[in-house]
Amino acid sequence: MVLLVERARLYNQAAGITGHLVYFDHSFMQYAEGPSAAIDILWRKLQSDPRHFDVELLARFPLAQRRYCGSSLMFSAMPYYQQYQMTGFSPVEPGDMDALLASCLSQQQTRQVAT
Numbered sequence: 001m002v003l004l005v006e007r008a009r010l011y012n013q014a015a016g017i018t019g020h021l022v023y024f025d026h027s028f029m030q031y032a033e034g035p036s037a038a039i040d041i042l043w044r045k046l047q048s049d050p051r052h053f054d055v056e057l058l059a060r061f062p063l064a065q066r067r068y069c070g071s072s073l074m075f076s077a078m079p080y081y082q083q084y085q086m087t088g089f090s091p092v093e094p095g096d097m098d099a100l101l102a103s104c105l106s107q108q109q110t111r112q113v114a115t
């Protein structure tokens with residue numbers, strides 16, 4: 001996992017992508033922001049990575065301002081991952097995860113209504 005995040009950060013940094021990866025209960029949720037062409041390439045990479053299944057795009061929309069300035073890939077997961085002392089790591093608890101997911105899903109519904 002540490003290696004995956006570090007490799008992803010290298011690509012994202014070179015491609016001008018910033019964002020956040022959340023790993024919880026054997027599932028990932030990722031938010032990525034950056035130049036549209038770079039996001040297209042990343043999306044294709046994610047879809048063709050054989051380690052994934054059920055890859056789903058929840059929402060995609062233009063953004064006036066980045067939310068993750070300077071962070072090529074924040075990483076959030078169970079506090080267990082603190083032992084690896086990764087930079088840009090923040091622990092999540094099950095309750096936090098439910099709130100995060102609810103907020104993503106409500107944003108997705110709002111966007112679908114708006115477009």
Ligand SMILES: Cc1cc2nc3c(=O)[nH]c(=O)nc-3n(C[C@H](O)[C@H](O)[C@H](O)COP(=O)(O)O)c2cc1C
Nearest residue numbers: 004007008009011012028030042045046049051073
């Ligand atoms: C959950 C998950 C999230 C990933 N996020 C990224 C990412 O943000 N940036 C990235 O370059 N690779 C990410 N990867 C790795 C890509 O799926 C892919 O393996 C990697 O980009 C290497 O692709 P390439 O060999 O075609 O260059 C992620 C992989 C997983 C499993």
